[in-house]
Amino acid sequence: MKTTVTAAPVDQVEADQQIIANVLAGHREEFSMLITRYSDALYRHALGMTGSPDVAEDILQMSFIKAYQHLGEVRGRFDAWVFRIVANGCKDWLKNIRRTHLSYDEDDQPSGYATPEEDLDRTELRGDLDRALAALAPSLREAFVMKHVEGRSYEEMADLLGTTVGALKMRVHRAREALQVLLEEKYA
Amino acid sequence: MTHDDLTSHGGRDDLNRSRVPESSEARRESARDRESARMSDREVPIELTRTPDLVHAWLDGEIPESSVRGAEAVRHVEFWKRLDSDLEVRRQMHAPVDLTERIMTALPATAPRVVAPWWNRPVSMNPVALAAATAGLLAIGAAIGASVRVR
Numbered sequence: 001m002k003t004t005v006t007a008a009p010v011d012q013v014e015a016d017q018q019i020i021a022n023v024l025a026g027h028r029e030e031f032s033m034l035i036t037r038y039s040d041a042l043y044r045h046a047l048g049m050t051g052s053p054d055v056a057e058d059i060l061q062m063s064f065i066k067a068y069q070h071l072g073e074v075r076g077r078f079d080a081w082v083f084r085i086v087a088n089g090c091k092d093w094l095k096n097i098r099r100t101h102l103s104y105d106e107d108d109q110p111s112g113y114a115t116p117e118e119d120l121d122r123t124e125l126r127g128d129l130d131r132a133l134a135a136l137a138p139s140l141r142e143a144f145v146m147k148h149v150e151g152r153s154y155e156e157m158a159d160l161l162g163t164t165v166g167a168l169k170m171r172v173h174r175a176r177e178a179l180q181v182l183l184e185e186k187y188a
Numbered sequence: 189m190t191h192d193d194l195t196s197h198g199g200r201d202d203l204n205r206s207r208v209p210e211s212s213e214a215r216r217e218s219a220r221d222r223e224s225a226r227m228s229d230r231e232v233p234i235e236l237t238r239t240p241d242l243v244h245a246w247l248d249g250e251i252p253e254s255s256v257r258g259a260e261a262v263r264h265v266e267f268w269k270r271l272d273s274d275l276e277v278r279r280q281m282h283a284p285v286d287l288t289e290r291i292m293t294a295l296p297a298t299a300p301r302v303v304a305p306w307w308n309r310p311v312s313m314n315p316v317a318l319a320a321a322t323a324g325l326l327a328i329g330a331a332i333g334a335s336v337r338v339r
Contacts, residue, residue, distance in 0.1 A: 024302050031295065035288045043283035057287060064291045071300040125274045147248075149278045154248075169248070176247065177239050180267060187270050 012037075016078040020071055031071075035064055038079055041150060042086045048145030049090035049138070051130050059089040083160050087142065094138050125187070132182040136175055143171035144179070239264055 016037075022030045039060060046056035063085045074081050133141055142161075146152045147168075154165045154172075161168070243264040245251045256265050313321070 024300060026299060028295070028299065029292070032288050032292050035291050039283040039287055040281075043287075044278065044281055047281065048278065053284075057284060060283065060287065061291050061294060065294060065296070068295050068300055072302040125271075126277070129271065129274050148275050151279060172248075173239070173244050176244070176268075179271075180239060180264070183271070184267060187267060 013077050013079075020074055020078060023068075024072055031064075031068055034067075034078060034082075038082060039064075042083065044149055045083070045145060046086055046090055048133065048149045049087075049141060050093060051134055055093060059086060059093060063089050080160055087160075090142075091138060128183060128186065129179075132179050135182060136178055140171050140175040140178065143168055144175035147172045243268070 016034065019030050019033055042060055042063070043056055046059045047053060050056055050059065063082065066085055067082050133144070136144065143157065146157050146160075147154075152160075154168050157168050158165045240256075240258070240261045242251065242256045242261055246253055246256050246265065247268060253265065256262065
């Protein structure tokens with residue numbers, strides 16, 4: 001299984017702090033650099049948690065506005081701070097919405113598959129996985145998405161969520177087993 | 189089974205029920221309803237499958253695929269490889285190209301408030317308040333000194 005490391009390196013942390021200082025000094029336009037730098041990873045998290053591109057965009061928009069308004073309160077890493085704002089936004093949305101079914105808008109996602117049959121298979125798998133993810137408890141879904149979609153290490157997840165590596169491993173393992181129960185019959 | 193209970197009463201649905209005694213048939217029906225409601229809340233059954241530890245270790249990137257042996261483990265590996273084809277698509281997803289612009293347009297016109305930590309905030313006092321504070325501190329110091337001498 002492939003993983004991608006998304007932790008911000010030290011020089012990027014310093015660059016973020018410089019941008020924040022500039023924005024606070026009145027260079028409002030520089031905030032766009034922070035949005036561009038982190039929006040893809042945060043979008044993947046919000047999309048994995050909500051299953052809806054529209055909702056994910058709304059959560060990102062609200063989160064970055066909130067981040068801008070409270071930019072003077074950032075202590076330490078901006079990427080971790082803004083992640084927590086987005087993650088809380090997703091959890092609030094999940095608390096407020098009793099969802100029965102939401103899936104990716106097919107028109108939003110490009111098709112890169114060779115044949116229409118393959119495309120159909122992939123679309124079906126995507127829909128089934130969406131439904132299975134939506135059936136997971138939010139804490140399990142969050143851990144699974146961070147591990148398998150965002151490609152974060154357990155250590156980074158623990159840092160971002162304020163919990164232990166052991167607890168997160170347990171959540172990811174439980175999420176995998178639950179997903180396998182839900183999807184195994186069709187895809188084993 | 190697992191689900192996050194988001195209700196404030198621990199998921200029990202009988203807190204507001206009337207205390208009027210029910211007939212045995214009504215009780216059975218009520219119990220069936222409660223069980224049915226609980227089952228509909230339970231979205232994911234767990235403990236129905238047991239993924240081998242080796243498979244978890246492979247999924248966590250701790251061991252190579254070649255280390256996962258056994259027919260049962262290989263079945264799990266095939267399942268996850270198939271699922272990974274979709275997860276790979278999700279890993280490549282990007283935020284909409286115009287999102288940055290939309291967020292920048294929606295930002296408030298006022299600049300963010302700068303919040304200095306309390307130890308770094310400027311303190312302003314008029315001379316009268318400064319004299320009063322100094323006198324107060326001297327009085328406290330004198331009181332402490334006197335109590336130490338008495339002992």
